[in-house]
Amino acid sequence: MxxxxxxxxxxxxxxxxxxxxxxxxxxxxxxxxxxxxxxxxxxxxxxxxxxxxxxxxxxxxxxxxxxxxxxxxxxxxxxxxxxxxxxxxxxxxxxxxxxxxxxxxxxxxxxxxxxxxxxxxxxxxxxxxxxxxxxxxxxxxxxxxxxxxxxxxxxxxxxxxxxxxxxxxxxxxxxxxxxxxxxxxxxxxxxxxxxxxxxxxxxxxxxxxxxxxxxxLDQAQQWPVGTCIGIDAATRKPTDPVDCSEPHAFQVTGVIDLGVKFGAAGSGQPWPNVDAQNEYLETTCPGVTDQFLGGTDKLAQSTLNLQWSTLAETSWMAGSRTSVCYIGLPDADGFATLVGDAKGSLLINGQVPVPPPAEPPGRIIPTPVPLPPGVEPNPLETPAPAGGGGG
Incomplete structure (x- = not known):
């Protein structure tokens, strides 16, 4: 399931x-x-x-x-x-x-x-x-x-x-x-x-x-990587595969075989609970999504969220092993409406997504605190932190 x-x-x-x-x-x-x-x-x-x-x-x-x-x-x-x-x-x-x-x-x-x-x-x-x-x-x-x-x-x-x-x-x-x-x-x-x-x-x-x-066949819900799933305009719920140029709810970025981690169908391995599946997919879906989008910063630039599907025990017992990684944006008890391929030109609810500000570099050198008049700076001293004491 x-x-x-x-x-x-x-x-x-x-x-x-x-x-x-x-x-x-x-x-x-x-x-x-x-x-x-x-x-x-x-x-x-x-x-x-x-x-x-x-x-x-x-x-x-x-x-x-x-x-x-x-x-x-x-x-x-x-x-x-x-x-x-x-x-x-x-x-x-x-x-x-x-x-x-x-x-x-x-x-x-x-x-x-x-x-x-x-x-x-x-x-x-x-x-x-x-x-x-x-x-x-x-x-x-x-x-x-x-x-x-x-x-x-x-x-x-x-x-x-x-x-x-x-x-x-x-x-x-x-x-x-x-x-x-x-x-x-x-x-x-x-x-x-x-x-x-x-x-x-x-x-x-x-x-x-x-x-x-x-x-x-693996019976779990699945679509080829890159597939866009349509959206119902009234309910904001996903529908069927559509061309990505049409309104859609999310786009598939990866298809993961949970059997690789937890046991193939017919192996007799017990169902991994949802927490176990999430723990594995949390380390797996980001990588395949970065690869699909073409860079580690592409997902943040899209402003979309990465999500994935999990399997219920009844589905596992029937042999289903497939999880789908996909990107979309929760909105109003449903999904935001996407138009365009996430790898290219994308609109979210009719607007061009605005990426969050870039994170600052790992080390920040603060602006030195001004020295009292007549005091020369010591080139061997490290500037005091902003708001700290003078040199």
């Missing part, structure tokens, strides 16, 4: 199933360390997972595909009383471990692909609709609608997915459980296939492509 540093909060919530064809779903002492007093004064205590995954609104992707007709069977088992209507589609032929994708501009062109290639949905298994009364999934049954499909998802998909992953699902990671179901038009044509599976989506409901099997 990727948390705001030292933050606590609710886990990400799954969004409601959508009708097919309509929706996808520094302190003065140290500017680089933990937020400390600043976080106390600006309590942006929001989980990264909650604010960045947000509501998942993608159930019903199947309906976007159009023209489903799987002859009423999945792996040889009857789906209600559906009758054959046309050739099977990639969706209706999919089984656990298969991956589906489609062009963003044309979801109707779904296809089965190797899961090591980019895809939009990893199938964990089919829903056995035979457990429902025939009247619900029979040939003449009315389209169940959003609420019923959401109920089916919530009742069956967590078990299907957790069984598929062997119980290794990060409950607040970047992958979420959902259900693919037929749109009303496909239902009328006899389509009754339902698939539980995994997807990756942001707060706006836009699906992000997945590469690889979820079981082989």
């Amino acid at each position: 990727a948390e705001m540093e030292k933050g606590d909060g609710p886990p990400a919530e799954q969004g409601d199933s959508a009708p097919a064809g309509q929706r996808d779903n520094s302190s003065a002492e140290s500017r680089r360390g933990r937020l400390g007093q600043l976080m106390h004064e600006h309590p942006v205590r929001v989980l990264l997972a909650a604010i960045l995954v947000g509501a998942v609104v993608c159930a019903g992707v199947v309906g976007l595909f159009g023209g489903f007709d799987d002859a009423g069977k999945v792996q040889g088992d009857e789906i209600g009383d559906a009758k054959p209507t046309a050739e099977a589609t990639p969706f209706s032929k999919s089984q656990a471990g298969d991956c589906l994708t489609w062009p963003p501009e044309d979801p109707t062109r779904q296809s089965l692909v190797d899961c090591n290639a980019e895809h939009m949905f990893e199938v964990a298994g089919a829903v056995d609709t035979s457990v429902y009364p025939g009247v619900q999934f029979g040939e003449d049954a009315p389209w169940p609608g959003d609420d019923q499909f959401a109920t089916i998802r919530d009742e069956y998909c967590p078990t299907v997915v957790n069984t598929y992953l062997g119980g290794m699902l990060d409950p607040v990671g970047r992958f979420t459980i959902n259900l693919m179901f037929p749109a009303q038009e496909q239902w009328i044509d006899g389509e009754r296939s339902l698939r539980c599976g995994l997807q990756q989506s942001g707060t706006t409901g836009t699906l992000q492509p997945i590469t690889g099997f979820v079981r082989d």
